[in-house]
Amino acid sequence: MTKTANWMTVCQTSDLVDNSGVCALINEQQVALFKLSVREQVQLFAISNWDPIGKANVLYRGLLTSVGETITVASPLYKQRYSLATGQCLDADEIAVRVYPIRIEQQLVQIQIDK
Amino acid sequence: MTMSAQIKSKQQTRIVVVGNGMVGHHFVEQLIQHNANVAQDGQAIHICVLSAEPRLAYDRVHLSEYFSGKTAEELALTTPQYYQQNQVEFKLDAAVVDIDKQAKTVTTVQGEVLAYDKLVLATGSFPFVPPIPGNDQAHCLVYRTIEDLEAINHAAQVSKVGVVVGGGLLGLEAANALKQAGLQTHVVEFAPQLMAVQVDEGGGRLLRSKIEALGVQVHTQKATQNIEKGDSCRYKMCFADGSNLETDMILFSAGIRPQDALARQFDIAIGERGGIKVDNYCQTSAQDIYAIGECALWNNFIFGLVAPGYTMARVAATHILGGDLSFLGADMSTKLKLMGVEVGSIGDAHARQAGALSYIYENQPQGLYKKIVVDATKQKLLGAVLVGDTSDYDTLLQYALNGIDLPEFPESLILPAGSEGKPGLGADALPSTATICSCHNVSKGDIIAAFDNGACSVGDIKSCTKASSGCGGCSALLKSVCDSELSKRGVEVKKDICEHFAYSRQELFHLVKVGHIKTFDSLLEKHGHGLGCEICKPAAASILASVWNEFILKPDHVSLQDTNDTYLGNMQKDGTYSIIPRIAGGEITPDKLIVLGQVGKKYNLYTKITGGQRIDLFGARVDQLPEIWEILINAGFETGHAYAKSLRTVKSCVGSTWCRFGVQDSVGQAIDLENRYKGLRAPHKIKFAVSGCTRECAEAQSKDIGVIATENGWNLYVCGNGGMKPRHADLFATDLDSATLVKYIDRILMFYVRTADRLQRTSVWLENLEGGLDYLKQVVIEDSLGLVEALEKQMQLVVDSYQCEWRTAIESQASRKRFRQFVNSDKVDSNIVFVQERQQIRPATEAEKQSYLQQADIKTSEVV
Ligand code: SRM
Numbered sequence: 016m017t018k019t020a021n022w023m024t025v026c027q028t029s030d031l032v033d034n035s036g037v038c039a040l041i042n043e044q045q046v047a048l049f050k051l052s053v054r055e056q057v058q059l060f061a062i063s064n065w066d067p068i069g070k071a072n073v074l075y076r077g078l079l080t081s082v083g084e085t086i087t088v089a090s091p092l093y094k095q096r097y098s099l100a101t102g103q104c105l106d107a108d109e110i111a112v113r114v115y116p117i118r119i120e121q122q123l124v125q126i127q128i129d130k
Numbered sequence: 131m132t133m134s135a136q137i138k139s140k141q142q143t144r145i146v147v148v149g150n151g152m153v154g155h156h157f158v159e160q161l162i163q164h165n166a167n168v169a170q171d172g173q174a175i176h177i178c179v180l181s182a183e184p185r186l187a188y189d190r191v192h193l194s195e196y197f198s199g200k201t202a203e204e205l206a207l208t209t210p211q212y213y214q215q216n217q218v219e220f221k222l223d224a225a226v227v228d229i230d231k232q233a234k235t236v237t238t239v240q241g242e243v244l245a246y247d248k249l250v251l252a253t254g255s256f257p258f259v260p261p262i263p264g265n266d267q268a269h270c271l272v273y274r275t276i277e278d279l280e281a282i283n284h285a286a287q288v289s290k291v292g293v294v295v296g297g298g299l300l301g302l303e304a305a306n307a308l309k310q311a312g313l314q315t316h317v318v319e320f321a322p323q324l325m326a327v328q329v330d331e332g333g334g335r336l337l338r339s340k341i342e343a344l345g346v347q348v349h350t351q352k353a354t355q356n357i358e359k360g361d362s363c364r365y366k367m368c369f370a371d372g373s374n375l376e377t378d379m380i381l382f383s384a385g386i387r388p389q390d391a392l393a394r395q396f397d398i399a400i401g402e403r404g405g406i407k408v409d410n411y412c413q414t415s416a417q418d419i420y421a422i423g424e425c426a427l428w429n430n431f432i433f434g435l436v437a438p439g440y441t442m443a444r445v446a447a448t449h450i451l452g453g454d455l456s457f458l459g460a461d462m463s464t465k466l467k468l469m470g471v472e473v474g475s476i477g478d479a480h481a482r483q484a485g486a487l488s489y490i491y492e493n494q495p496q497g498l499y500k501k502i503v504v505d506a507t508k509q510k511l512l513g514a515v516l517v518g519d520t521s522d523y524d525t526l527l528q529y530a531l532n533g534i535d536l537p538e539f540p541e542s543l544i545l546p547a548g549s550e551g552k553p554g555l556g557a558d559a560l561p562s563t564a565t566i567c568s569c570h571n572v573s574k575g576d577i578i579a580a581f582d583n584g585a586c587s588v589g590d591i592k593s594c595t596k597a598s599s600g601c602g603g604c605s606a607l608l609k610s611v612c613d614s615e616l617s618k619r620g621v622e623v624k625k626d627i628c629e630h631f632a633y634s635r636q637e638l639f640h641l642v643k644v645g646h647i648k649t650f651d652s653l654l655e656k657h658g659h660g661l662g663c664e665i666c667k668p669a670a671a672s673i674l675a676s677v678w679n680e681f682i683l684k685p686d687h688v689s690l691q692d693t694n695d696t697y698l699g700n701m702q703k704d705g706t707y708s709i710i711p712r713i714a715g716g717e718i719t720p721d722k723l724i725v726l727g728q729v730g731k732k733y734n735l736y737t738k739i740t741g742g743q744r745i746d747l748f749g750a751r752v753d754q755l756p757e758i759w760e761i762l763i764n765a766g767f768e769t770g771h772a773y774a775k776s777l778r779t780v781k782s783c784v785g786s787t788w789c790r791f792g793v794q795d796s797v798g799q800a801i802d803l804e805n806r807y808k809g810l811r812a813p814h815k816i817k818f819a820v821s822g823c824t825r826e827c828a829e830a831q832s833k834d835i836g837v838i839a840t841e842n843g844w845n846l847y848v849c850g851n852g853g854m855k856p857r858h859a860d861l862f863a864t865d866l867d868s869a870t871l872v873k874y875i876d877r878i879l880m881f882y883v884r885t886a887d888r889l890q891r892t893s894v895w896l897e898n899l900e901g902g903l904d905y906l907k908q909v910v911i912e913d914s915l916g917l918v919e920a921l922e923k924q925m926q927l928v929v930d931s932y933q934c935e936w937r938t939a940i941e942s943q944a945s946r947k948r949f950r951q952f953v954n955s956d957k958v959d960s961n962i963v964f965v966q967e968r969q970q971i972r973p974a975t976e977a978e979k980q981s982y983l984q985q986a987d988i989k990t991s992e993v994v
Pocket residue numbers: 700701702708710738739740741742743744745746772778779817832833850851852853854855891
């Protein structure tokens with residue numbers, strides 16, 4: 016893993032799957048990476064992979080969905096939806112998961128992560 | 131307690147209710163309601179209920195369900211606790227034997243004397259047993275109470291043949307009960323036709339042929355003269371025309387008589403042919419004594435249905451409480467399903483009124499008979515008879531009850547919907563006085579008022595008005611009234627599957643098929659908006675698979691699948707997966723068993739036999755799935771689709787090959803069926819079973835498709851369900867050869883795939899299918915929609931394009947890449963921790979994990 020400023024390179028863009036998720040392990044933290052690709056428009060998101068309700072590392076295996084304008088992932092275990100932009104759980108106010116800044120630099124996927 | 135309150139409570143009005151049948155109980159409920167409203171202020175009324183039966187009120191209308199498994203508790207309308215909580219005093223086995231009108235007391239059979247201020251007789255009626263010599267023998271029974279049903283059950287166990295005397299509504303229900311108990315069943319009727327009160331001659335003819343087709347023999351115009359000892363059976367019934375019929379038991383269902391013994395004895399006016407005379411307030415000729423329900427005679431008429439009885443209960447309660455409500459007769463229209471035959475009767479079914487004119491539509495091939503009776507000016511509907519299909523009942527009833535003007539061509543109301551289309555009577559056309567639920571007397575106006583007061587769904591309306599909680603006959607009409615009211619209030623009543631598609635599942639299916647749509651993206655582009663969600667994506671994936679059957683992990687489809695489909699396994703609570711290879715029909719070689727054992731051992735998987743006759747290996751990490759499946763596939767296994775909404779298992783019993791009772795090779799048949807339909811994606815999962823004889827060891831009658839061997843072939847059962855709401859499968863066709871069996875199953879399943887809602891099992895689908903089982907038979911056997919060829923073709927396409935998804939997945943490097951926990955590391959998920967229990971692994975609990983993690987240097991991935 017190479018460090019540029021505090022952006023860390025995680026994988027190649029070809030490792031991502033259109034409209035679905037994969038998972039990366041960074042400093043023992045599991046991060047779910049999603050690639051939304053609608054009519055040539057690509058958006059990337061990175062959130063923690065830990066499902067705080069199901070208590071398992073599974074969020075990257077959830078379905079990508081939209082609720083109104085909000086883009087969400089539905090946990091594969093018990094189907095709660097999390098906003099990919101903010102990490103807020105739409106089905107339980109008091110629950111949110113961590114989100115990480117993500118970008119592509121020269122075909123490399125990078126995220127910002129402290130420590 | 132203050133002095134004045136004490137005095138008041140002594141003066142509390144005492145109401146004694148004689149009889150705790152359906153109507154008596156409804157009356158008590160009215161008073162409980164009143165007491166709840168006046169609370170403590172001394173106007174509460176003291177209620178005392180005297181029941182001649184050993185239990186409190188139960189649902190007599192649904193009594194026959196006792197034979198299909200309902201218990202006395204489930205039929206109960208109330209409980210002792212409920213009465214106690216509401217200060218209702220009650221006594222069981224306490225028939226009233228004496229009324230002292232002067233002293234205002236009644237005496238029970240146990241000798242107890244109770245004072246009343248108001249006395250309410252709700253003694254119902256009793257079955258009429260014709261005075262035939264020999265009618266009092268041990269196995270000559272009636273059909274009215276739970277005790278009667280217990281006696282019928284006992285008699286049926288020692289009988290082979292049963293006769294029901296009386297071919298009316300109740301007689302046919304009783305015949306059904308005998309048939310279900312496995313007896314050779316006959317119905318003996320005095321009149322020339324069945325259900326002569328409700329149905330005309332034409333309808334009666336069709337009804338008879340339908341009932342005979344079910345194996346019940348009907349004998350009309352037979353007057354029984356004598357019941358003597360039989361030759362081949364227990365009894366012999368001798369008829370006036372010289373013929374006779376042998377039987378082991380007899381059920382009398384020749385009409386009811388009002389239970390007016392108390393009135394006769396204690397000088398309360400009764401009618402010439404019985405029944406306690408009442409006025410419009412349900413008062414009898416004696417002061418402070420009321421009569422309600424089936425014992426009451428109003429305007430020389432006894433009402434043998436529960437809805438008019440409920441109305442009388444409300445009228446009497448209101449009168450006692452000083453209100454003003456009167457009983458002005460009641461509608462006797464009925465709609466019911468007898469032995470699966472739909473029958474409806476409205477108003478002047480026999481066109482007896484002067485000048486009445488009839489329109490009749492009869493369709494013998496499809497077994498339909500419909501008649502409407504209109505007035506001389508053809509403006510108003512007077513009556514109707516429907517046999518075979520009652521879908522027009524609600525509309526016709528509203529025309530009749532509300533005097534709505536008929537359309538120009540009244541016959542269009544009963545003719546099949548052709549190119550013209552049927553002029554439906556929308557809920558909007560009903561006046562607000564229109565009665566929607568007659569059991570609980572709920573009008574359209576009441577429903578509107580409830581919406582005004584905050585109700586916002588059909589469910590709310592049901593709970594606040596009680597509509598549709600009686601006989602249930604009004605549920606379709608209630609729904610259309612609610613839907614129309616809701617949409618007027620700007621609440622959208624949507625069949626849409628979700629916010630992304632303004633279509634129902636059926637409509638989406640149609641769009642995919644007709645528009646040749648092969649991907650979700652193009653479906654969304656053409657017919658939807660947004661990105662899709664966890665509802666429409668898997669639904670679309672399932673529809674695309676049903677129609678085109680492409681590999682579900684093709685890049686176009688992969689992002690649609692529910693997680694179980696994406697990873698071709700069921701996700702467990704800790705994020706690991708289960709592995710269930712197909713073991714068709716439950717048959718497996720020792721070699722294959724050994725392979726399963728070896729895989730379980732090598733990967734340290736928890737191993738269990740499932741309820742579907744196969745073996746489940748639990749605890750595989752996502753990254754282990756491809757290599758495990760590679761081993762299994764090389765050993766000849768294929769995917770079991772345990773993760774998919776598709777065919778699961780075809781359970782079998784050992785059948786004629788080994789079993790000394792088997793009459794066909796059930797294992798062979800099960801394997802053939804499983805191999806034919808494996809991989810068929812459907813609205814929900816589908817389960818089959820095949821039994822080798824009627825002992826039914828494979829429990830086929832609890833499956834979506836059940837097959838039971840007979841001497842001559844196979845009996846096909848459809849739409850059974852275990853699970854949350856069990857349903858016995860319905861017998862669909864008998865003695866089929868294997869080729870016809872497969873043909874019918876092809877058609878039924880494809881029709882289900884095309885028309886069911888998302889996540890609707892076949893059981894619920896059938897129950898919601900208009901026309902029910904008969905309709906399904908028409909579509910599948912008689913090809914009434916001209917569809918069977920297309921259905922078979924569609925199924926063949928699915929069968930021919932079958933592929934083992936796991937084989938395809940492991941053969942493609944791109945698919946295999948999906949089964950990685952991390953894109954950037956070969957490490958495993960440290961949160962997956964197992965402990966040992968009964969010599970196998972299980973997921974560690976949170977507490978167990980904590981204690982492991984605290985042990986410093988353990989590499990958690992190695993903890994097992
Ligand atoms: C493994 C098994 C239990 C076992 O250890 O025996 C099982 C396990 C599950 N069942 Fe089942 N059912 C299993 C046999 C049954 C049976 C018995 C049968 O098939 O003969 C029934 C009742 C029969 C029926 O379906 O009519 C059954 C009725 C259900 C239901 C209720 C369905 C219903 O219509 O009411 C669900 C929930 C659902 O599907 O929505 C369910 C759902 C599930 C799920 C998928 C729940 C979940 O989402 O995790 C379980 C996943 C299993 C897994 O991870 O592999 N399972 N389940 C059985 C697998 C059989 C197989 O070989 O494929």
